[in-house]
Amino acid sequence: MPEPTPDRRRALAVAAVDAAVHASGAWLDLSVRQAVADAVLDAIDNPPGSTREQLPADLLALLPPRSYLSTACETARLLEGAAIAHPDRATELRAWRDRMHQRCRLSHKFTGRPCACPCHTTTEENPR
Known part of the structure; x- marks a missing residue:
């Protein structure tokens, strides 16, 4: 199965949030449900400790090492x-x-x- 497009992925996330909110008997404004879905997708795409933002090892090797001060x-x-x-x-x-x-x-x-x-x-x- 091919990866869904970003728009389709967001729509699926918003639908999942809608279902969870509806099942709990609560009500949230559409903009809030979309914000929750966006936050969940962002957390999935960029988990804590993700190496996505780190410099590649070959670039790090070009930087002078910093001295350590306890x-x-x-x-x-x-x-x-x-x-x-x-x-x-x-x-x-x-x-x-x-x-x-x-x-x-x-x-x-x-x-x-x-x-x-x-x-x-x-x-x-x-x-x-």
Whole structure:
């Protein structure tokens, strides 16, 4: 059986919505029934996680990779910014900043990519 045309497909969806609404004893305006049918068709055509909008792998390979910054180190950077903006609370904010840097996983949980935060540079003072 050939695929129905877009107009025929929409008509079938609206008819299905009409039947479900009628069976429940409810009433909905035609424009609402059409909107429900369109939403259902859109959900079928573009399910969550659909790869339809993703770039092809060959194009992705041409893009430079982004560096990874852990959530802990990103939060630490925000805390440092807050310490600069609020000098009266700088001591407390910087203590939290240091705690966040210590909590960094050092690498991404799923990809293993290392955190790019400069706090992880290996020196004699900082063996991380």
